[in-house]
Amino acid sequence: xxxxxxxxxxxxxxxxxxxxxxxxxxxxxxxxxxxxxxxxxxxxxxxxxxxxxxxxxxxxxxxxxxxxxxxxxxxxxxxxxxxxxxxxxxxxxxxxxxxxxxxxxxxxxxxxxxx
Amino acid sequence: xxxxxxxxxxxxxxxxxxxxxxxxxxxxxxxxxxxxxxxxxxxxxxxxxxxxxxxxxxxxxxxxxxxxxxxxxxxxxxxxxxxxxxxxxxxxxxxxxxxxxxxxxxxxxxxxxxxxxxxxxxxxxxxxxxxxxxxxxxxxxxxxxxxxxxxxxxxxxxxxxxxxxxxxxxxxxxxxxxxxxxxxxxxxxxxxxxxxxxxxxxxxxxxxxxxxxxxxxxxxxxxxxxxxxxxxxxxxxxxxxxxxxxxxxxxxxxxxxxxxxxxxxxxxxxxxxxxxxxxxxxxxxxxxxxxxxxxxxxxxxxxxxxxxxxxxxxxxxxxxxxxxxxxxxxxxxxxxxxxxxxxxxxxxxxxxx
Ligand code: SF4
Ligand code: SF4
Numbered sequence: 001x002x003x004x005x006x007x008x009x010x011x012x013x014x015x016x017x018x019x020x021x022x023x024x025x026x027x028x029x030x031x032x033x034x035x036x037x038x039x040x041x042x043x044x045x046x047x048x049x050x051x052x053x054x055x056x057x058x059x060x061x062x063x064x065x066x067x068x069x070x071x072x073x074x075x076x077x078x079x080x081x082x083x084x085x086x087x088x089x090x091x092x093x094x095x096x097x098x099x100x101x102x103x104x105x106x107x108x109x110x111x112x113x114x115x
Numbered sequence: 116x117x118x119x120x121x122x123x124x125x126x127x128x129x130x131x132x133x134x135x136x137x138x139x140x141x142x143x144x145x146x147x148x149x150x151x152x153x154x155x156x157x158x159x160x161x162x163x164x165x166x167x168x169x170x171x172x173x174x175x176x177x178x179x180x181x182x183x184x185x186x187x188x189x190x191x192x193x194x195x196x197x198x199x200x201x202x203x204x205x206x207x208x209x210x211x212x213x214x215x216x217x218x219x220x221x222x223x224x225x226x227x228x229x230x231x232x233x234x235x236x237x238x239x240x241x242x243x244x245x246x247x248x249x250x251x252x253x254x255x256x257x258x259x260x261x262x263x264x265x266x267x268x269x270x271x272x273x274x275x276x277x278x279x280x281x282x283x284x285x286x287x288x289x290x291x292x293x294x295x296x297x298x299x300x301x302x303x304x305x306x307x308x309x310x311x312x313x314x315x316x317x318x319x320x321x322x323x324x325x326x327x328x329x330x331x332x333x334x335x336x337x338x339x340x341x342x343x344x345x346x347x348x349x350x351x352x353x354x355x356x357x358x359x360x361x362x363x364x365x366x367x368x369x370x371x372x373x374x375x376x377x378x379x380x381x382x383x384x385x386x387x388x389x390x391x392x393x394x395x396x397x398x399x400x401x402x403x404x405x406x407x408x409x410x411x412x413x414x415x416x417x418x419x420x421x422x423x424x425x426x427x428x429x430x431x432x433x434x435x436x437x438x439x440x441x442x443x444x445x446x447x448x449x450x451x452x453x454x455x456x457x458x459x460x461x462x463x464x465x466x467x468x
Contacts, residue, residue: 004300004431007375007438028273028291029255031298032433052435053221055255069256070436071221073429074377077436077443 011050012068017041019064026056026065035065117236119169119208130172134238139172142200148193164189165213170237176203178244181285183274184230185251186211186219198278202285205243209233220257227259231266240268249274249281249289252296300432305366308430312362316423320358324351334465335404346408346465353392357416360388361423366430377434378446381424385417392416407464414457422450 013034022040032049035042035056042065054069121129121138124147129136151164168187173196182205185195192208209229211219219225234240234248250258252273260271275284275295284291331347332339365372365384372380389412399405425446428434 004370004433005375006434007441010438010441011435012437025260028296029252031252031255031276031296033293033297049433050435051433052437053256055220058257058259059255059261061261068437069221071429072431072434072436072439074425074439074443075429077439 005048006051006072008048011047011052012066013044013047013050013052013056014066015042015044016064016066017043019062021062021064023061025059025061029055029059031055117169119167119171123166125166126171130175132238133241134170137170137172137205137242139174140196140206142173142196142198142202144193144197148189152190152193166192166208168208168210168233170233170239170242171206171208173199173202173204173206176205178242180204180243181249182207182239182243182247183249183281184209184254186214186216186225188213188215188219191215194278195281198281202282205239207233207237207239207248216251217253217256220254223257225254226257227262227266230258230263230271234267234269246270247272247289249284251278252276252291253298298432300369302367304432305369305430308427309363309366312366312423312427312430313358316358316362320354324354327351327354330462330465334462342465349396349408349412350461353389353412353416354419356388356392357385357419358423360384360416361420362427364388365420365424366427369427369431376425376442376446377428377431378421378425378442378450381421381427382417384424385420386413388420389413389416404464407460411457411461411464414453414460418450418454418457421446422454425450 015035020041022037022042024037024042026035026042027037031053032046032051034044034046034050036045050067051072052067052070054067056065057063057067057069118135119138120126121136123138125140125145126138127141128139130139131137154164165187166189180203183195184207185191187208187210192206195206209219209225210233211224211229214222214224216225230248230250240246246268247270248263249272250260253276255273258271260273263269263271272289273291274281274289275291276298277295280291280295284295327350328343328347331345331350332341332343335342335346337345361381361384365377365381368384369380372383374380374383392412393409396405396409400409425442428439428442
């Protein structure tokens with residue numbers, strides 16, 4: 001399949017290799033193989049594949065990997081710019097999605113989600 | 116301590132545990148389950164498509180059976196049990212207000228605290244002898260595995276992204292292949308999302324299309340009906356093809372369209388659409404008004420297509436918020452400018468020349 005890659009060099013993903021203890025948890029949760037392990041530490045291999053979901057940062061016990069998590073959804077950005085609650089859902093990554101319509105936007109865990 | 120109700124329609128009996136009767140469920144979906152899924156997909160009462168959170172027994176689990184965690188959106192729950200025919204397992208359902216795992220994880224409702232709360236309230240430590248929980252990988256943005264371990268003593272093991280991979284994951288000794296961990300965005304997955312995008316847009320089209328039809332009839336030297344049936348109809352066809360370009364064709368042809376920004380891909384599809392439309396109107400370039408009219412559509416169609424394509428970022432499985440913001444910074448002003456300029460030109464072609 002054609003590989004879909006979004007914009008170059010935009011994501012807020014950062015890694016402090018000195019803090020990394022090589023537990024590998026971040027590799028497990030990442031849905032896009034952004035990080036790889038070499039010599040007992042992770043490094044960022046495919047930066048542009050990162051979708052800033054925040055799973056790696058939340059699961060890193062030493063805060064070695066950090067990211068400003070959010071949902072990459074234009075409708076959500078427009079809605080929050082207009083200062084209204086999102087009415088359109090953009091959480092459709094899961095196969096059984098479609099359940100988030102009309103749910104109030106939550107600011108938990110710093111996400112600017114739309115559903 | 117509380118256990119989910121036994122009176123829910125999909126529950127078949129119960130399994131006795133130290134904590135009381137745990138509702139038993141089967142991996143076979145019945146007609147009511149399927150009908151519910153169809154209704155949920157089409158948005159009929161889907162805000163209430165929930166089940167009671169808590170511990171369930173898939174068939175006849177014992178203290179050694181695996182524990183799988185999911186959201187209380189009925190469709191997530193059904194997908195999970197359906198993937199496990201002939202297996203015994205415990206299913207711990209978190210209260211996400213009927214929202215699927217990925218969305219709920221992003222909002223934090225499928226989160227560390229909620230999980231720990233349910234481990235305790237279901238008395239899981241008394242029901243199983245092991246200390247392992249299998250969570251869907253896509254709950255990662257909400258659940259910090261190491262914190263769950265610290266707070267509850269349970270190890271969180273991230274399972275595959277898709278429930279259908281669970282049997283092989285379980286048989287491999289809780290090991291996922293790299294393919295199971297990768298979120299794809301195949302042509303099939305993209306196509307399935309098209310109707311959702313389209314429905315929202317077509318609602319607007321129902322209001323706007325008649326206006327253009329009417330305006331098409333008002334201006335120009337010919338009578339109302341001749342104008343409406345010529346220029347008004349062209350406007351309706353042009354607008355609908357712009358919607359098709361941005362909300363249908365761009366998602367489907369996504370990997371093959373140029374650029375990385377969705378607006379660029381939509382723009383390309385919009386230009387192709389405008390060219391095709393022009394080819395059908397080749398006879399109308401003789402007068403100035405006809406030429407301005409075509410020019411107007413060359414601005415409006417790509418502008419609409421780019422805008423709708425940009426909105427598809429929300430449905431995609433790989434766009435980041437930083438990227439979307441960067442894209443919008445240049446795309447939105449351009450889309451508005453091109454759309455407005457096109458509209459003025461079109462009105463000019465009908466009323467001025
Ligand atoms: S934010 Fe998400 S996509 Fe990006 S590296 Fe972390 S887990 Fe992977
Ligand atoms: S989760 Fe943190 S400590 Fe563990 S491998 Fe990844 S970056 Fe290193």
